[in-house]
Amino acid sequence: MERNIVEDILKLKKEKNAIILAHYYQPGEVQDLADFVGDSYYLSEIAKDCKEDVVVLCGVKFMAESAKILSPKKTVLMSCENAGCPMADMANEEELVKLKEKYPNAYVVCYINSTAKVKAHCDVSVTSSSALNILKNIPNKEVLFLPDKNLGQYIAEAFPKKEFILWDGYCKYHNKIEKSAILDLKDKYKDAQILVHPECVKEVRELGDYVGSTSGIIDFATKSSAKDFIIATEEGVLHQLKKKNPNKNFHIPGGRICCEDMKKTTLEGLYDTLLNMKNEMILDEDIREKAFISLENMHKLAK
Numbered sequence: 001m002e003r004n005i006v007e008d009i010l011k012l013k014k015e016k017n018a019i020i021l022a023h024y025y026q027p028g029e030v031q032d033l034a035d036f037v038g039d040s041y042y043l044s045e046i047a048k049d050c051k052e053d054v055v056v057l058c059g060v061k062f063m064a065e066s067a068k069i070l071s072p073k074k075t076v077l078m079s080c081e082n083a084g085c086p087m088a089d090m091a092n093e094e095e096l097v098k099l100k101e102k103y104p105n106a107y108v109v110c111y112i113n114s115t116a117k118v119k120a121h122c123d124v125s126v127t128s129s130s131a132l133n134i135l136k137n138i139p140n141k142e143v144l145f146l147p148d149k150n151l152g153q154y155i156a157e158a159f160p161k162k163e164f165i166l167w168d169g170y171c172k173y174h175n176k177i178e179k180s181a182i183l184d185l186k187d188k189y190k191d192a193q194i195l196v197h198p199e200c201v202k203e204v205r206e207l208g209d210y211v212g213s214t215s216g217i218i219d220f221a222t223k224s225s226a227k228d229f230i231i232a233t234e235e236g237v238l239h240q241l242k243k244k245n246p247n248k249n250f251h252i253p254g255g256r257i258c259c260e261d262m263k264k265t266t267l268e269g270l271y272d273t274l275l276n277m278k279n280e281m282i283l284d285e286d287i288r289e290k291a292f293i294s295l296e297n298m299h300k301l302a303k
């Protein structure tokens with residue numbers, strides 16, 4: 001009899017009392033078998049509140065770290081080895097500590113796309129879907145934001161009375177989406193709406209009919225009466241966009257935007273991870289406790 005890998009994974013999942021969480025940038029077949037699919041904020045909430053003993057995070061390292069920070073008693077497994085976020089690795093604690101000394105009055109805000117070591121030095125974490133709500137609840141005039149300068153600039157534009165000190169980081173995929181590629185598509189599909197992730201550069205964000213997180217982009221397109229959409233984010237979102245909107249058309253500027261690390265998860269790898277309880281996320285308890293404060297504040301201040 002031919003092997004059905006999806007059934008094998010689901011069987012193992014039951015045996016191990018595990019839950020599978022997947023980000024919208026994951027391969028379609030991984031999204032389809034996950035218990036929950038979502039943006040970074042949603043996945044962090046599920047990881048915090050779920051009752052299962054084992055959390056398998058299909059995404060990149062900072063997502064598994066966040067799950068472990070929030071749920072230290074659970075076994076958190078990364079769906080595959082070595083799936084990192086190059087942007088998260090652009091910030092480091094040594095430079096952050098120096099910057100904090102230079103700006104002692106600044107509230108320190110990190111994008112959730114940062115390492116646990118960096119989070120341990122921050123007052124609050126934000127995601128693209130929660131950042132604006134969280135910033136409303138921060139009284140300080142000075143805000144030190146890291147690592148994404150594009151998301152930081154987007155937030156700074158919404159709070160002109162605050163002073164932002166921005167780290168020089170970026171997502172190598174979103175940062176290279178070009179205005180001209182979007183305008184080329186707009187020329188072809190004149191009624192298309194342009195939906196942009198805030199990790200994109202300013203001149204791309206300015207073209208957006210909507211700017212927001214992966215879940216925001218999916219919701220906006222689903223509610224819209226337009227037929228064509230230009231999607232300025234990683235192409236993994238197309239899976240849910242097409243499932244939810246079979247009669248609409250989605251166009252990626254330049255043809256492809258593919259995060260290599262997000263595509264490292266395979267069904268075979270996921271099966272192996274669960275079978276052998278591999279790729280467990282282990283954190284130093286001192287770092288975890290400190291990083292917990294920034295994620296706990298994220299959930300409190302986002303409300």
Ligand code: 13P
Binds near residue numbers: 129213
């Ligand atoms: P969101 O899903 O929170 O919009 O994040 C996008 C991202 O870059 C994750 O790596």
Ligand code: SF4
Binds near residue numbers: 087234261
């Ligand atoms: Fe990091 Fe960009 Fe990949 Fe998201 S898409 S995981 S920000 S490199």
